[in-house]
Amino acid sequence: MKAIWIYEKKLQYPVRVSKCDPRLAKMLIEQYGGADGELSAALRYLNQRYSIPDKVIGLLTDIGTEEFAHLEMIATMVYKLTKDATPEQLRAAGLADHYVNHSHALFYHDAAGNPWTATYIQAKGDPIADLYEDIAAEEKARATYQWIIDNTDDPDIVDSLRFLREREVVHSLRFREAVEILKEYNHTKKVF
């Protein structure tokens, strides 16, 4: 498989943060380095491509790549919310434990501080099992965005988060379509 990525120096969807609320960064980090976050999603899908039937490889490439675009949107939100905060403000936002380890740097951990781990993702080598895992991951990511949206009243960041939530809905749908494609393999004549 040959792959090339072309980097465009802009976000997939604009990120505007209007409220100085470092507290929200602590919740957003769940989608950065959490189990159902964007890093997990990107690595899960791109890795599964090698052993999946040809017809759905392109889908995993598309969605896996888009997840990296989402990761950059989340990073932008977290960075904007924390880059100008003093240690005192970060402490008030519940980010003292982050500060002692990372200062103002971002890091791949979840909202509770657990570092990202490959145990969050799976590649079973069974196409149905892998795609069902992907569908479940999308639904969990959609739910996480809902719970984050519930925790802010900044209409601009909510706009970006609603976009990301909607993409999870679409990704789940496309993975379901991929399952349908795999079901059809039963009816095609196989040439070995």
Place this chain on the structure above:
Amino acid sequence: MSTVERTPSQWRVYRSYHSPFDPCPPRTRYFNVPPNVLQPFQTSARKQFAPHEALRKGTLWPEYFSPYPPEARGGEAE
């Protein structure tokens, strides 16, 4: 505490892009370049702290002393 040597600043200032749409007021950033980076080899021909002061400071050499007072975070103090 005893006197702090007036050595060249151990702090570097840098700025990052601040958008007019950023939610929080801008903060100037600093990072520390401790003296072990600038003078990587100890030599015996240097000025020394008095023994008791050296024990408290953690180094025998004033040139390798890197204070970190609370104000250091803002970069004003050495």
